[in-house]
Amino acid sequence: MAEIAQRNSMVGGTRVAGKVAFVTGAAGGIGRATAILLAQHGADVVVGDLVEEEGSKVVDAIRSAGGAATFARVDVTSEDQVRQTMDGIAKKWGKLDVLVNNAGLAGIQKPIHEVTTAEYNRVMDVNVRGVFHCTKYAIPLMHAGGAIINLSSIYGLVGGASAAAPYSVYQASKGAVVMMTKGDAMMYAHKKIRVNAVCPGFISTPMVAGFFERTGDAESAPSAAAALHPLGNLGEPEDIAYGILYLASDESRFVTGAVIPIDGGFTAQ
Numbered sequence: 001m002a003e004i005a006q007r008n009s010m011v012g013g014t015r016v017a018g019k020v021a022f023v024t025g026a027a028g029g030i031g032r033a034t035a036i037l038l039a040q041h042g043a044d045v046v047v048g049d050l051v052e053e054e055g056s057k058v059v060d061a062i063r064s065a066g067g068a069a070t071f072a073r074v075d076v077t078s079e080d081q082v083r084q085t086m087d088g089i090a091k092k093w094g095k096l097d098v099l100v101n102n103a104g105l106a107g108i109q110k111p112i113h114e115v116t117t118a119e120y121n122r123v124m125d126v127n128v129r130g131v132f133h134c135t136k137y138a139i140p141l142m143h144a145g146g147a148i149i150n151l152s153s154i155y156g157l158v159g160g161a162s163a164a165a166p167y168s169v170y171q172a173s174k175g176a177v178v179m180m181t182k183g184d185a186m187m188y189a190h191k192k193i194r195v196n197a198v199c200p201g202f203i204s205t206p207m208v209a210g211f212f213e214r215t216g217d218a219e220s221a222p223s224a225a226a227a228l229h230p231l232g233n234l235g236e237p238e239d240i241a242y243g244i245l246y247l248a249s250d251e252s253r254f255v256t257g258a259v260i261p262i263d264g265g266f267t268a269q
Helices: 003-013 027-038 053-064 079-093 117-141 168-192 207-216 220-227 237-248
Strands: 020-024 044-049 070-074 100-101 147-151 194-200 257-261
Touching: 020 027, 020 053, 020 079, 020 117, 027 044, 027 070, 027 207, 027 220, 027 237, 044 053, 044 079, 053 070, 070 079, 070 194, 070 207, 079 117, 079 194, 100 117, 100 237, 117 147, 117 168, 168 194, 168 257, 194 237, 237 257
Parallel strands: 020 044, 020 100, 044 070, 100 147, 147 194, 194 257
Antiparallel strands: none
16 A cells, blocks of 8 residues: 555556556557556556557556556457456456556448448457457456446447548447447446446547548648537547546446547537
């Protein structure tokens, strides 16, 4: 406990002190911001990603600030890799308190009649099967107070077919995450394990920048997307990370099955 108290004084927060958190897709964007913020508030963070170099940089940033983090190279579409990662967490800590299912793909910029089966499967494998794999192997490590936070999207709540919107395969995958969140929240409520989701609007991340590139109009796409939000701007990764921090903490102990838009008012229109 003395070690935890010392670390908390260094990193500046205690909202998730003593918790072990596993964040997927944590090498950049929302995942990176979330891993850093959870560590700042006292969690031991497992930074999960396929990109080892960038993931290791996140670990280094956390440690240099006095936090605790380790890197796990994991492909969430591989059940074996996810199981091995969870086995490593169990061996080191004996528990998992927080799972953030952040790993995801932006999807394919094609109408459904042009999408190949391979393209469809790739999006579903990462965005849906990845959540399934991680949740499946996290639950046995969780006790009362455990929290799972899934990353859906505004396009898991509403449809869109404009140049600034990903097309229906991505939307279908994020809609599946919404319903998986609700179903798992009901399934594990009796164990006091909470399952919630956040639905970001357009956020300034490398993934969204890549999406804008694929629209064929990378110069005007960001401003067009910003204009879709009543607040008039794109969000930052930290905007989502703070929502995840709340859901990971005991502050949200009476919150489960919630699907929370963090979207600059997009879905309120």
